[in-house]
Amino acid sequence: MIAKPGAAVDSVLPLDLRPGYHVNSNAPSDEYLIPLRLSWNPGPLEATGFAFPQPRMEKYSFSEKPLSVFTGDFQIVTHFKASANAAAGPATLTGKLRYQACNNSMCLPPKTLDVSLQVEIVK
Amino acid sequence: MKDADGNAVNLADYRGKVVLVNFWATWCGPCEAEIPWFIEFEKKYKDQGFAVLGVSMDDDGWKSVRPYIASHKINYRIMIGSEVVSQQFGEIESLPTSFVLDREGRIAANHVGLVDKVDYQNEIVKLLQDPKSIAIHDAGTGVLAGLTGASVRAGQRP
Numbered sequence: 418m419i420a421k422p423g424a425a426v427d428s429v430l431p432l433d434l435r436p437g438y439h440v441n442s443n444a445p446s447d448e449y450l451i452p453l454r455l456s457w458n459p460g461p462l463e464a465t466g467f468a469f470p471q472p473r474m475e476k477y478s479f480s481e482k483p484l485s486v487f488t489g490d491f492q493i494v495t496h497f498k499a500s501a502n503a504a505a506g507p508a509t510l511t512g513k514l515r516y517q518a519c520n521n522s523m524c525l526p527p528k529t530l531d532v533s534l535q536v537e538i539v540k
Numbered sequence: 541m542k543d544a545d546g547n548a549v550n551l552a553d554y555r556g557k558v559v560l561v562n563f564w565a566t567w568c569g570p571c572e573a574e575i576p577w578f579i580e581f582e583k584k585y586k587d588q589g590f591a592v593l594g595v596s597m598d599d600d601g602w603k604s605v606r607p608y609i610a611s612h613k614i615n616y617r618i619m620i621g622s623e624v625v626s627q628q629f630g631e632i633e634s635l636p637t638s639f640v641l642d643r644e645g646r647i648a649a650n651h652v653g654l655v656d657k658v659d660y661q662n663e664i665v666k667l668l669q670d671p672k673s674i675a676i677h678d679a680g681t682g683v684l685a686g687l688t689g690a691s692v693r694a695g696q697r698p
Contacts, residue, residue, distance in 0.1 A: 449566040449608065479573040479654050517567055523634040523653035524568040526597065 418477045419537045420462060420499040428534055430455065430514070432525070439486035440483040443474035446485045455493050457512035461503035461538050464512075467471050470506045478499050503538045510534040541595070541619035544602070544609060549593065551645060557589045558667040559641040560660065563573035563621060563632045565597045566608045570654035571636040575612055577657045581664060582616040586670050587645070595625060597635060598668050642667050 420426045434440065441450045457464045470491045474483040510533065517527040550601045551559070562578060564571035567697055576591045594616060596605045601620045626632040629639060640649040640663045645676045 441601075447569075449572075449604065450569070451567045477569065479570040484569065519569060521654075522570055523636065524565070524570060525634055527567065532574070 418534060420497070420503075421539055422499050422503045423501040425498050426462070426497050428495050428497065428498065430495070430532060431490070432460075432487075432492060432519045433490050434488055434518065436489075437520045438518045439475060439488045439520070440518050441462055442485040442487055443467070443469045444472070444485060446474075446482060450484070451515070453487065453493075454515040455495065455512060455532070456515075457495065457497075457510055457534075460510040461536060462497040462499050462534075464495050467499050468486055468496070475539040477490065477519075498540065505538050505540045508536045508538060510536055522538070541621070543617045543619055544606060548658065549617060551593075551641075554591060554593075554641070555645050556643050558585075558592050558643060558664060559590070559645075560592045560638060560664065561595065561629070561641065562592060562638045563595045563597055563626070563629070563635060564636050566604045567598070568635045572612075573654060574636055574638075574657075575614060577660065579613065579615050581660065585664060585668060590664060594618040595621040597621045597626070597632065598614060640664065640667065 418426060418428055432534050440453050443453050445452050453469070455467060463505075470487065470493075472485040472487060475488070476483045487491065512532045514530045514532050516530075518525045543549050551561075560578065560581065562571075562574065564574075578594070580588065582592045596618060598620070600603045605618060605620065608614075613697065621632075629637075634652060634653065636651075638660075639647050639649045640660070642648045648667055651659070
């Protein structure tokens with residue numbers, strides 16, 4: 418990704434879930450469910466917001482109510498703003514993706530994955 | 541492990557009882573579906589020598605679990621699990637995972653994922669009513685002895 422100091426840029430994180438599995442959306446239906454979260458560490462770009470896809474309301478055999486989930490292939494867009502005084506040159510932005518997946522009968526423990534983004538700051 | 545009241549829980553103290561050990565978490569939907577069944581089993585079979593022990597695998601421990609116990613009116617003992625406890629049961633990789641122990645503390649059945657309520661109920665009732673035969677069958681000795689016997693007979697045929 419190329420960014421100019423002070424400019425707004427977007428990055429896309431594509432995700433692909435194993436068939437039959439779902440993750441809770443960023444706004445789960447129940448307070449105890451673990452939401453999908455993406456966060457970025459401080460760097461030459463600052464995350465100003467995220468765009469998640471529209472969640473699916475899916476009914477599973479274990480739940481009386483439909484759950485707000487993501488399934489299959491989807492992507493999270495991060496809206497960044499490059500720091501006005503970012504130094505020119507390459508940089509790596511790092512972050513974390515936290516998720517918790519289930520299928521129709523069981524759940525896997527929550528996981529946190531490291532994510533990274535290569536950035537080139539140009540004047 | 542300690543329960544929500546801070547009392548130590550030791551499986552050895554349950555020798556002589558049929559015990560359902562359920563690994564679960566507050567964030568696990570299929571686990572939540574089973575909880576009303578376990579509440580019912582605890583009420584129904586407690587006086588016959590049965591107990592449910594819930595082992596929560598929530599990372600934040602009692603912070604999430606204590607209010608969950610109250611809101612779901614859980615009537616059986618809950619403990620907070622750990623990696624060590626998980627390994628003692630053969631590494632718990634997904635939830636719910638449950639073990640039904642006979643009166644000798646042996647694993648008579650285990651279930652990974654949500655299963656039918658009636659499956660648990662049948663196992664509990666059988667173990668409560670006829671603990672010896674179930675223990676022998678699930679230890680494998682009954683089944684294996686039968687197969688070995690058949691093999692020996694075939695080998696001795698002229």
